Structures are given as C-alpha cells and as structure tokens.
Amino acid sequence: MSPARTRLIYPAQYMIHRSGRLLEFDLRRGSGHFAKYQANVGPFLKVVDVSIISICLIARGFRYYLFVSLQVVGVITRAICFPFDLFGNPGAKAGAELLGDAIKELLADNRRETVPTRARAYANKVRVGEHGFTTLDDYRDWRAAGRTLIRKSLDAGEVLFWIAGNHLGALPLYDELAGTRDDTIIVQLDAHLDIYNLSDCTTDLSHGNFLLHAENPIPRVVNVGHRELLLRPDHIAKYYDATISAVEFNRDESAALTRLSDLCSSAERVFLDLDCDFFDPAYFPATAQGRPFGLAPLVIPKLLAAIGMQRLAGFAISEFDPAREAGDRCLETLMWLIEWVLLAKYEKTV
Numbered sequence: 001m002s003p004a005r006t007r008l009i010y011p012a013q014y015m016i017h018r019s020g021r022l023l024e025f026d027l028r029r030g031s032g033h034f035a036k037y038q039a040n041v042g043p044f045l046k047v048v049d050v051s052i053i054s055i056c057l058i059a060r061g062f063r064y065y066l067f068v069s070l071q072v073v074g075v076i077t078r079a080i081c082f083p084f085d086l087f088g089n090p091g092a093k094a095g096a097e098l099l100g101d102a103i104k105e106l107l108a109d110n111r112r113e114t115v116p117t118r119a120r121a122y123a124n125k126v127r128v129g130e131h132g133f134t135t136l137d138d139y140r141d142w143r144a145a146g147r148t149l150i151r152k153s154l155d156a157g158e159v160l161f162w163i164a165g166n167h168l169g170a171l172p173l174y175d176e177l178a179g180t181r182d183d184t185i186i187v188q189l190d191a192h193l194d195i196y197n198l199s200d201c202t203t204d205l206s207h208g209n210f211l212l213h214a215e216n217p218i219p220r221v222v223n224v225g226h227r228e229l230l231l232r233p234d235h236i237a238k239y240y241d242a243t244i245s246a247v248e249f250n251r252d253e254s255a256a257l258t259r260l261s262d263l264c265s266s267a268e269r270v271f272l273d274l275d276c277d278f279f280d281p282a283y284f285p286a287t288a289q290g291r292p293f294g295l296a297p298l299v300i301p302k303l304l305a306a307i308g309m310q311r312l313a314g315f316a317i318s319e320f321d322p323a324r325e326a327g328d329r330c331l332e333t334l335m336w337l338i339e340w341v342l343l344a345k346y347e348k349t350v
C-alpha cells in the first residue's frame with residue numbers, strides 16, 4: 001500500500017489589531033502569488049490584543065487537517081521612511097534612506113539569529129514602510145501624503161518612528177498633531193528653534209521656520225538643547241511651551257530633567273522629534289548645520305527616563321547627512337538609539 005500523499009493546500013497569514021480590524025492579509029497560493037486585502041473580521045477575534053494567526057490546511061490522502069496558530073503580539077511599532085529634503089538640506093534624503101535600510105537590516109539580522117537574544121522582545125512587532133520621492137508628483141502633495149501615513153499609523157494604535165530627510169520632513173507630524181494640546185507634547189531636540197523670521201531668512205516654508213507654517217492650533221512643543229542667541233523670548237513664547245537650552249541643561253542637569261518631567265506629566269502622549277544637530281558636532285558631524293556647545297548622545301536616555309517611556313508615542317529623526325559622515329559613527333549612533341528605544345519600550349526597563 002503506498003503512503004498517502006501530503007499536500008499543503010492553503011497557507012495564509014493574518015495580522016489583527018485589537019479593534020478587530022484586519023490590517024494585513026497575505027494569501028499565498030501555489031508558487032508565491034501574493035494578494036493584500038483589508039476587511040473586517042468577526043468580533044470573536046477581539047478577545048486578543050494584536051495577533052498573528054496562521055492558518056494552514058493540509059490534505060493527507062482523503063483527510064484534511066486545519067492548523068490554526070495564534071500569537072499575542074502587543075503594540076506594533078511602525079518605522080516609516082519619509083526622505084523629504086526640499087527647502088533645506090538636500091543631503092538628508094540619503095540619510096533617511098540609509099536609516100530605513102539599516103532598520104530593515106537590523107530586523108533581518110535578528111530574524112536570522114537562532115540563539116535567543118534581547119531582540120526577541122521586539123521581534124515581530126516592528127514594521128517598516130517607506131514613501132518614495134522619485135517623481136515630481138511625489139513632491140506635489142508631500143505634506144498631505146505624510147499626514148495620511150502618520151494618521152493611519154496613529155489611528156491603528158502604533159508607536160511611530162518617522163524617519164524624515166531634513167527637519168521640514170517632520171512638519172506633517174506637527175500638522176497631524178494640531179489641536180491636541182490637552183494630551184500631547186512634542187519634545188523637540190534641536191540646536192535651532194525653527195521659527196526664524198530674521199531679515200535674511202526666507203518667509204517661504206523652510207526647515208528653519210516650519211513652526212510658523214504648521215497647522216493651527218500647533219501642538220505643545222518643548223525644545224531641549226537649543227543654542228539660540230538671536231531670537232527674543234516673546235517671539236519664542238508664541239510657539240514653544242518651554243525651552244531648555246543646551247547651556248541651561250548643562251548648568252543644572254537634574255533641574256532640567258525635573259522640569260521636563262513636570263511638563264510631560266500632564267501629557268498622555270509624548271513625541272520625540274530629534275533634529276540631529278541637537279548633538280554637539282564632536283559627537284555627530286553628519287549634519288548640515290551643526291552648532292557647537294551641543295549635548296551628547298547619552299543625554300537622550302536621561303530625557304526619555306524623565307518623559308516616561310510609557311508615554312512615548314512616536315519618535316521622529318531628521319537631518320542626518322551621510323555625506324558628512326566620519327566612518328559610520330553617526331549611523332551607528334542613530335541605530336544604537338533606535339535599538340535601545342525598541343528594547344526600552346518592549347522590555348519595559350525604563
């Protein structure tokens with residue numbers, strides 16, 4: 001008697017959000033035919049938080065076996081590469097793309113590793129998306145396109161990593177958070193206060209004045225680390241809820257951290273917006289408009305401890321210009337930080 005032939009006839013993978021909404025549905029038939037759908041699934045799946053379910057139907061002879069596996073995933077982090085770099089430093093497009101690739105490589109390396117590592121805390125929880133800027137049309141509606149991507153991610157309850165080209169690429173995040181002053185704060189780490197209105201500055205939208213152009217009412221913004229020497233306090237106070245300059249931070253670090261902690265204690269959500277010129281050029285030369293007297297990368301874990309990791313709803317990174325790189329020092333600085341934030345978020349150690 002010949003043994004019954006076993007055939008895999010229906011492999012599929014679903015990812016389901018706690019709202020019961022099917023976010024992705026990949027169906028593979030035969031030799032690698034993929035299709036993506038969005039649909040609603042029944043209320044019976046709401047009992048789990050976020051899950052991956054794989055369903056597999058196997059035929060063996062005349063018998064059919066259905067295998068269903070389910071895994072509770074928790075909150076998803078979505079890294080979106082948005083390499084916009086017009087009206088500011090154009091070299092930052094390559095920086096965003098490089099970071100996007102490095103995140104994908106990190107996740108692929110973790111998937112290949114067979115020995116258990118700490119990275120398993122966030123394995124299967126990070127998704128990477130990208131918005132290409134290759135045609136004129138991609139640039140025409142860049143602000144609205146960015147907002148749509150951000151809205152979709154935040155509506156799905158994800159933690160958002162927004163990898164922008166120059167700092168202006170973070171404007172869609174400010175736009176999307178307009179009118180959220182009750183529960184949201186953006187902690188902006190930046191050498192500059194992006195409200196420049198000096199006589200030699202353009203009044204058109206740029207990476208140096210974008211807060212003047214953001215959708216109103218602008219969200220609560222707290223700057224940490226600026227080295228501003230020209231703008232007057234009354235102009236700054238129109239746009240920033242608070243500022244803690246690099247000098248103030250350095251003069252009394254614990255007072256600065258307590259102040260930041262107090263400011264964030266009333267917020268449910270905090271978004272970190274890192275313009276890489278926040279760092280002193282000695283630590284981070286790969287940015288177009290670095291200013292001296294900046295802070296060190298190790299300050300960021302302290303800031304996140306003061307903010308409270310449970311509040312971190314998003315993390316924007318911009319102004320990384322790899323043409324000014326020294327070896328891979330700056331890329332490694334940013335990737336270490338991204339990995340550390342993922343571990344801190346998912347291992348809950350902060």
Ligand SMILES: [Mn+2]
Nearest residue numbers: 167190194275
């Ligand atoms: Mn900036």
